[in-house]
Amino acid sequence: MAAATTQSPPYYTASNGRPVSNPVSSQRLGRNGPVLLQDFHLIDLLAHFDRERIPERVVHAKGSGAFGEFEVTDDVTDVTSADFLSQIGKKTPIAIRFSTVGGEKGSADTARDPRGFAIKFYTEEGNFDMVMNDTPVFFIRDGVKFPTLIHSQKRNPQTNLKDATSFWDFISGNQESAHQIMQLFSDRGTPASWRYMNAYSAHTFKFTKTDGTWCYMKLHFLADLKFKTLTNDEAMHLYKANPDWNTQDLFNAIDKSNYPSWTMYCQTLTPEQAQNFRWNIFDVTKVWPHSEVPLRCMGKMTLNRNPQNYFAEIEQIAFAPSHLVPGIEPSADPMLQARLFSYADSQRHRLGVNYQQLPVNKPLHVYAPWQRDGPSAINGNYGPAPNYQSSLQPVEYKPAAELIEHEEWVGKAMRNIWEATDEDFVQPGMLWKVLGKQPGQQDNFMYNVAVFLSGAVEDVRKRTYGMFRRVDEELGRRIEEETERRVEEPEKDEIVEGILKKLED
Ligand code: HEM
Structure with a gap:
């Protein structure tokens, strides 16, 4: 294997490593003649520049992030066998990306918009991504409406302007969104910065145990700096004065060792409690009132390191609700089920099929030589290891890694139109x-x-x-x-x- 490319070479080179003695002028025919196609340095430089942009995220394009750790503070082994939650004091490295939803990559940070809050836990048993927003509910509860919802909040196809009519047209025609609108149009819709906001799984997930028991759960991350908001006028002022307000605030705070932290809580319901619960637990437009389902403390998350390179570590990070670990499983929430598909699909398009090999996405331990080749395979491609499950080199299966035999669903295939009711x-x-x-x-x-x-x-x-x-x-x-x-x-x-x-x- 060739030595890794050095970050600070002693001299200027083209991408093939060839030294370039005069990189500030192109090769030309005579003093004033045309440029020569043989000038690899020029062609190489321009061709790479022409391909610098990758597709921005279709939603949540503007964001910033950091790194840190999660530490278990309370025993939750009665509800989950997740390895990273198995012991008080156990620490797990994490990466985080905060974002707004509707704006483009260069849009202003203080727009009235939900805020994304995605965490990647690099656990011993794989990457666990919690891809949350700062609101405990969402506009819709069936993923089939998501593209239309988002289009109504993006730019008008003719004018290329944001459009109040399409926004409110969608909302008033899909009134299950009322709860999210109440969150978004209160001052909660303009949090003071990333550091002062809370985050919610919103969806119901499941905690599972190797003994076969399980429960439903939601996760909450509450800011230790306490939740603080801006008024509309303050947010609009920052919109003009410093469109990168949140990005700068986070970077500066960590740079000055002023590390932001959040306390992680869960709410849990047994299957029997869920059955008799007033609210449909698969409806992401509903919260579980804390008075009925109290918060239970689990751990603390602290951000203590800024990225060294934005593109490599934040633009290329890939979170997905389907990245789960043993001890945590999805529920039947239909929105969540749609999300389980959509993220990795988007990332295969945005980053390429081998996106999980990128350093920021790479799990601590991974062995999947059946996923081979493809553009930009950067992990050595498993060398000579068999590309199928070979009886000559059998691979061990970890017992009870997935516990999916919990629920029994019976019913006919149907489209369940889930219209808004007084409830x-x-x-x-x-x-x-x-x-x-x-x-x-x-x-x-x-x-x-x-x-x-x-x-x-x-x-x-x-x-x-x-x-x-x-x-x-x-x-x-x-x-x-x-x-x-x-x-x-x-x-x-x-x-x-x-x-x-x-x-x-
Ligand atoms: C069916 C509904 C939804 C669909 C189809 C969907 C789809 C997507 C897609 C395709 C991305 C871009 C992923 C990428 O390219 O890396 C994304 C990003 C994101 N979504 Fe959703 N989404 C849905 C609902 C939600 C909900 C309910 C939440 C929060 C509770 C949420 C939170 C996020 C966050 C935080 C990101 C940004 C992740 C990052 O920082 O990279 N989404 N979504």
Whole structure:
């Protein structure tokens, strides 16, 4: 095997290692003649530059990340056999990436948008990814609606502008999203920075044990710095003043050894409790109220290292809800089931089929020589090891690595249209009352909705008022008043007005 490429060579080379004596001028025919195709250095440099960009993530394109460790602080061996949770004091290295959802790679950090919060635990039994948001619920509960939801929040296909009408059109036509909207349009939708936000698995997963027992669970990561938010005006100010606010805040904090940390909790329900629970545990638009299912402390996660290279370690990191480890299994939540497919599929497109071999994605231990070849195989391709399961070199199977024989499902194949009912407005209504107990929060919610909703067409506005009335009659009425007032008298930005006037003159 050739020696690894040195990071700081003593002299300038082309990509094949050939020294280049004058890399600031191209080879030409005479003093003023055309450039020569034989100039490998020039062609090599330009051809590589032309291919520098890889597809950005289809969602969550803007983000930043760091590295650190997770430490178990409480015994949870009664509910899971996960190796990395098996002992108090056990530490696991982690990588994390925070993100916004709808904007492009260069978009501003303080947009009103859920925040992504994805953690990769490099455990002894494989990589465990917890791919979460900072909201405990989501807009929809069937993955088949995801592309449409996202398109309605991305740019209009004709104008290439963000579009208030399509946003609210989708929301008011899919009113199971009311709970997420209550989260997103309160000041919770603009957290102060990555360091001050919480994260939630949102979906139900399963904890399993090697003795065959299991339970349903949700995970929560609560910021030790405590959850802090921005008002809409503060967020808009930062949007212009420093679009990379969160990215800079995280990097600077870690650089100054001001390490952010989160405490990890779980909520658990036995299968019997889940059966009799008021809320459908496979519905990601619902929370499990803490008063009914208390939080149980598990451990602490600390970020203490910045990446050395953004592209290698953060852009190329690949999280997937399907990256689970023994002791943690997916539930039948239909959104989660769709996600189990979508992430690795996106990563095969974004990073190539061998994305798991990239240093930041590489598990501590892996033996899968049946996954061979393909573009950019960088792991030595398993040398002479058989590429099939050979009786001559048998590979051991670890017992009880997967425990999937828990649930028995019976039913006909069908499409289950899961329309919004009155039940879907109970938890949003509860949240509206919670906001009422925090000074100014209901007013902020009203303002945050009205500034955006006033940009939508009349039909969509009306349907949206109806949705808010189902949350709370008074809320619907006040949103309608505040929004229609803004439609009649749109707020004017003096600087923009001045520029328009200058252009007309
Ligand atoms: C069926 C619904 C969903 C689908 C199909 C979906 C699909 C995707 C895809 C394709 C990516 C890009 C992956 C990549 O290229 O690396 C992504 C990123 C992400 N998604 Fe989802 N998503 C869904 C719902 C959710 C939900 C409910 C959450 C949170 C609870 C979530 C959190 C995230 C996060 C945090 C990222 C960014 C991960 C990173 O930092 O690399 N998604 N999603």
